Amino acid sequence: MADRTPRGHRVPRGLLRDLAALDQALYEAVTVTSTPTLDSALRRLSAAADHSKLSFAVAAAMAARPGRPRRAALIGVAAIGVASTTANLLGKRLVRRPRPHRAEDSPFPGRHVPMPASASFPSGHTASAVAFAAAVGPALPAATVPLWLLACAVGYSRIHTGVHYPGDVIAGAVLGTGAAATVLAATRRHL
Template identity: 80%
Template sequence: MSDRLPKLTTPDLVHDLATLDQALYETVTITRTPTLDTALRRLSAAADHSKLSFAVAAGLALCGGRSRRAAVLGVAAVGVASATANLVGKRLVRRRRPHRAEDSPFPGRHVPMPASASFPSGHTASAVAFAAAVGPALPAAAVPLGVLACAVGYSRVHTGVHYPGDVIAGALLGTGSAALVLSLAARTER
């Protein structure tokens, strides 16, 4: 009997992560949540083209001062995240969207299936980028925007258009986009 750990290879790890991703997605798709279905479908649709983030940014900009600066940082981070997710990430990875069976147990929760690739989630990348860029500039908004970004990410899995891994990658991309924007803004202000 050997006490050594099994050799882990990259293909094995990728396979295991893909299997876990599929299992998590399927668990969400078969879980009955009628109270959440309509709300998450509406949230997912409202996040199309970053409409929620832009609406919040408009409200912040009207307040002036620090709020206006936070809005500008948030919108800039959305731009970086969206461009990176849609023009680079989706074109490089080209992951297929989840399969939604016609006999899906809860078709009322679905939003229209986008034609673009699944990885990474652009909705999540943009929502997280906005929250992560606005939060440091306007701390009172950090928690509400963070919760909203998490809800947008989950809504994409719940409505059947993304795997959880797509959402995690989108969140990481959004965080990185916000960090880049905040770093550039800090250099500019020196």
């Protein structure tokens, strides 16, 4: 048996089952690994990335400087808008993947953030953080490495705090990259 992709290609169900098992195994490996030093920092980072507050704060600091930093901030904010809209209004509604199950006897409940009510796939936090980094980088190369490190940390924090599977984060990163590419292409046409 096989499922069909949007282009009509067949995807063996065994492959989908294996990918789901790998996703679950990676999530569980993170949930049972003791990292007391990281727990509170990643919980705070995950919360700071709610509604892209962290990226908007960086954009505000960049926009305070005229020229390239201001243009880069505007492009980054536009990419967040595209990524967030796509993730939340399309991705989560189409896929409707349930959030990870948190066991009552979770070994590290102090690392958890409140479980969102929305679907798990894709990670909107990751999509927005990656979109911002990918859009700002070409316009302001000095910001590339720090913003990508921050985006990766935000993505991992969503797994670490128990609200996303690794596959959700990977999908969010792909979506964020696409959103940034779309915004960059549109701004190049207009500039």
